[in-house]
Amino acid sequence: AQSVAQPEDQVNVAEGNPLTVKCTYSVSGNPYLFWYVQYPNRGLQFLLKYITGDNLVKGSYGFEAEFNKSQTSFHLKKPSALVSDSALYFCAVRVSLAYSGAGSYQLTFGKGTKLSVIP
Amino acid sequence: DTGVSQDPRHKITKRGQNVTFRCDPISEHNRLYWYRQTLGQGPEFLTYFQNEAQLEKSRLLSDRFSAERPKGSFSTLEIQRTEQGDSAMYLCASSSLDPTGSNEQFFGPGTRLTVL
Numbered sequence A: 001a002q003s004v005a006q007p008e009d010q011v012n013v014a015e016g017n018p019l020t021v022k023c024t025y026s027v028s029g030n031p032y033l034f035w036y037v038q039y040p041n042r043g044l045q046f047l048l049k050y051i052t053g054d055n056l057v058k059g060s061y062g063f064e065a066e067f068n069k070s071q072t073s074f075h076l077k078k079p080s081a082l083v084s085d086s087a088l089y090f091c092a093v094r095v096s097l098a099y100s101g102a103g104s105y106q107l108t109f110g111k112g113t114k115l116s117v118i119p
Numbered sequence B: 001d002t003g004v005s006q007d008p009r010h011k012i013t014k015r016g017q018n019v020t021f022r023c024d025p026i027s028e029h030n031r032l033y034w035y036r037q038t039l040g041q042g043p044e045f046l047t048y049f050q051n052e053a054q055l056e057k058s059r060l061l062s063d064r065f066s067a068e069r070p071k072g073s074f075s076t077l078e079i080q081r082t083e084q085g086d087s088a089m090y091l092c093a094s095s096s097l098d099p100t101g102s103n104e105q106f107f108g109p110g111t112r113l114t115v116l
Helices: none
Strands: A003-005 A010-014 A019-021 A024-026 A031-038 A044-050 A056-058 A064-068 A073-078 A087-095 A113-118 B005-007 B010-013 B019-024 B031-037 B044-050 B053-057 B065-068 B075-079 B088-095 B111-115
Touching: A003 A087, A010 A019, A019 A113, A024 A073, A031 A064, A031 A073, A044 A056, A044 A064, A044 A073, A073 A087, B005 B088, B010 B019, B019 B088, B019 B111, B031 B075, B044 B065, B075 B088
Parallel strands: A010 A113, B010 B111
Antiparallel strands: A003 A024, A019 A073, A031 A044, A031 A087, A056 A064, A064 A073, A087 A113, B005 B019, B019 B075, B031 B044, B031 B088, B044 B053, B065 B075, B088 B111
């Protein structure tokens, strides 16, 4: 079974400060990891993903995330927060095809972290 | 707009009624997914299609739920004899076919179901 934990329900950060939204995962085999953002009354928007290779991945809107295999973490980061970054952020995981064999494509999501950037 | 679209955006129904939702994926995407999201939770996987074939179903998909994708394009999700516990946001997503299976899923705006 695969699972994702987002230990913080809410993160508050001042505009211009760096932000981190935490995510840890559990999966049998090699993970594919994703971050999505959800604005009110809108669907989830893809931010970035880790598949393989460089542990630091860069995504949309200046966000980046660092994959740490030993800590089974995939924290989302941004050097300087904007008020417009305020939203709900979801981390998601699935097992790589090479491991799952039969090709399970379902994503398992965390409960989400509400990010509030204070002007 | 070439994104994933869902219809209706909102549905209010009485307990015991049947409801049907439609999803139109991004046109070139072979894979289509349904998820359910309740308040304060992340999306939970329900089912997935590759073209017209339904390849995975979650145990969350009780026998009151049925999904189809008859021509490999749009999909419908039907809930029969709705219960108050079915109240949720129903999300549809699509992705392109790739051998590694690493492509991201693109989500629609969702259909919010309220069962009275």
